[in-house]
Amino acid sequence: MHRVAVLLLPPVVGFDATIPTLLFGNAADAGGEALYKVVTCGLSTDPVAATAGFAVLPEAGPEALASADTVVIPGTRYPPARADGVLASEVSAALALIRPGTRLVSICTGAFVLAAAGLLDGRPATTHWKYADTLREMHSQVRVDENVLFVDDGDILTSAGLAAGIDLCLHIIRSDHGTQVANAVAKYCVVPPWREGGQAQFIDRHVLAPDDFSTAATREWAMGRLDEELTVQRMARHAKMSARTFNRRFRAETGQSPGVWVRARRIDRARELLESRDLSVDEVARLSGLGSGGNLRHHLRRGVGMSPTGYRKVFQGV
Template sequence: MHRVAVLLLAPVVGFDAAIAPMLLGSAEDDAGERLYDVVTCGVTREPIASTHGFDIVAAAGPEALATADTVIVPGTRYAPARHDGVLDPDVADALATVRPGTRLVSICTGAFVLAAAGLLAGRTAATHWKFADDLRRLHPGVRVDEKVLFVDDGDVLTSAGLAAGIDLCLHIIRTDHGSGVANAVAKYCVVPPWREGGQAQFIDRQVPAPDDASTAATRHWALQHLDEELTVERLARHANMSARTFNRRFRDETGQAPGAWIRSRRVDRARELLESRDLPVDEVARLSGLGTGGNLRHQLRRGVGMSPSSYRKVYQGT
């Protein structure tokens, strides 16, 4: 079983600390067997203070890091990393026990800890938009992207603020075990299996008043009609808006243009069909709205770097 160690550094953001144990701990195979062994750990066995009035007793000490296949650092206000860009010796020693090749993950301001350990140098990383400039200042060698919900840089993955950790954990499950498992976890946790756009849509924006028109209903409708022609004009008519207004509100709400959003959802649909059904490639392309097998191959190679047959072999074992 894939072992996951969640390193809690005081004062830890309690919300962040619960994300990985909840989501990864809920992932199961078809037989109902858990796919991840998730354990919380600290650099000592003492209770770990959170940022919002409660302490957490971790299940293990730093020894859990040495046997983990994935190490996750949730958001924290741990002062040495957040203010000075360094680590205390006990934290540095604990992280030094992580085996080479272990997947490293941060949620929110946990990126400051990975950066202070020298693990983000020369990489692109995400963190909470509010603290992105602090991360740039402390670690000029890190390419900080505060607009995205998460960054997958292979063996190192980083998420934006707080709830973006949910998006990242679902992405990890989807990458490891396919969309079916990730969607089941999302359904159990009552969260969407993906969120459109990026963190930029949440930066310094007012929440729309209840009577403001939204594109949400049209986006939901579009997901049921991906195999049809979905022009901006048709989407705007469904939303009872002009095309210009629809375009603007769609971008405000998702951070993407309608065409890019539709294309991404069609690729997602194609991936689900390849994972769950033995359909010809041309039929997968038709049902997902990608038109032809050639276009499906192009979009899948661009998105995940695999052909449809290779993708199906990875996730179906056939």
């Protein structure tokens, strides 16, 4: 069983601390067997103060990090990392227990801890949009992107603020065990399996005026027509906007161009079909709007490093 250790550093953001325990803790296979063993840990087993007037009692001390396959650091106001960009010796010693090759994950301002440890140098990463400039100024070698909900850089993954930790944990579950398992967890938590776009839509300077038209209805319309031609012009006509206005508003709402968004949704649809139905590769490509089996192979190898046949074997067990 995959072991997940959630490292609580005081004062921890209580909401963030519950996300990995809830989501990973409810991921199960078709037979109902748990897929992850989740343990919370602190620098000791003493209660860890949270930012909202309560404390969290960790199940273990830092020794739990030594046997973890994934380590998650939730958001924190831990002063050395947040104010000075450094780590106290006890935190450095705890992180030193983590085995090489362990997957590292941060939620929200947990990225400041990874950055202070030098683990994000030269890498793309994100954090809550409100603190992105601070992270960028404090750690100039980190390639901070405040417009996305999360960044998957292989063995290190970072999420934007608060609820974006849900998006990242669902992404990890989906990558590990497929769409059906992730969707089941999302359904239990009463959240969408994925959210469109990035946190650009929540940044103050990007919020649209109340009288502006939204592209949301057109995105929903397009989701039902992924196997059809979806040009910017066609979607703009549906939204009753000029192509230029539609493109601008679409980017403001989702953080992506219409073309990039449509391609991502088509790849998601293809993965779902490969996991759940015994269709030929060409038929999956047609139904998902990717056109040809060759095009599907290209995008799947680029996105997940597998061929369609290999992907189906992993997630259908055939």
